Amino acid sequence: MTLDFFFMRSTFMRSTFMRSKLLKSASVALSVWKRMAVVAAMVAAMVLVSLVANAGVIENYQFESPEQQEQFFRLNEELRCPQCQNQSIADSNAPIAQDLRREVHRMIVEEQADDDTVIQFMLDRYGDFVLYKPRMDARTLALWFGPLILLLLGLLILFRILKQHRPDTKDQELDQQDKAELDKILGGKDK
């Protein structure tokens, strides 16, 4: 079985989706029809823009199975382009990203390589940098658990502040003398 695929498809659908979500929240005051027309026009514009923007990243790769294709997609999204730094190799059109995609494809189809093999291959050459999701090791512990620790610390501080600000019930209880005085003022009406 042979499956053709275009890179454009995935990036295009995702960007259109995200942008249309933004649009929805922006146009509240318009009537339903006007709103829909505006949304349609803007979505069309976005489609056009994303088509133009992504026009370079159209490559035709062939796979032996849908699983391989899925693996290819997934790995490309996970690997970061060493040249362009803020794009995955799936998104980037830099020459090095093209090379890396070709290499991922070759490893998947020719060597039936699993994810770990491909990722290790990239790590050996480009280092941790190529991973969008860093591995867990001694150097990345702070990265992985830092936010959790900060959250716990925050909760702890919040807890202590709340505890300090809780009204002190002991002070507010009236002793016998106060009660008697109060009764006198109220004239025993509340009995």
Added chain:
Amino acid sequence: MKRWKLFLPLAFFLTFCVLLYIGLFMEDKSELPSMLLDKPLPEFSLKKLKNPSETVTEEDLKGKVLMLNVWGSWCPACKVEHPYLMKLSREGINIVGVNYKDEREGALQWLDRLEDPYLFNIVDEDGRLGLDLGVYGAPETFLVDKKGVIRYKHIGIIDARVWKEDLKPRYDALQKELVQ
């Protein structure tokens, strides 16, 4: 609550700011650490540029300290560093070129027109050797010791400052190393 505790959040915030500032502005993000430091050159078998009938392998690069310079005639920055490479080659520095993802004609014209600082050039047309070397652009230059082990990597143009501060001391040190 003690008064100094009131300043804890501010202290946290400032620490964060400093860390973010370092992350954003201090680190040179165009340079990634090379994974290949202190590793032997990857295996390859590629043709020479001026002599396509001859094949070069990683074995041919052993025996002397050399600079492996990744370049292409498509690369403007390579043109900038070219005069300095010429100067180094006249001083007797061993420079081997990796003609990276280039067209043969363009590369030969380049060497013809601008002079040839290289001992010889390895043709890496599809960028496969570059990939094994962790190259992601040009120019990049590797310092390779006598045993064919990569000892240093410089990303970007070589000029007088880079040579004097980064490359020359290391090149000279490697020259002094003995091969057992």
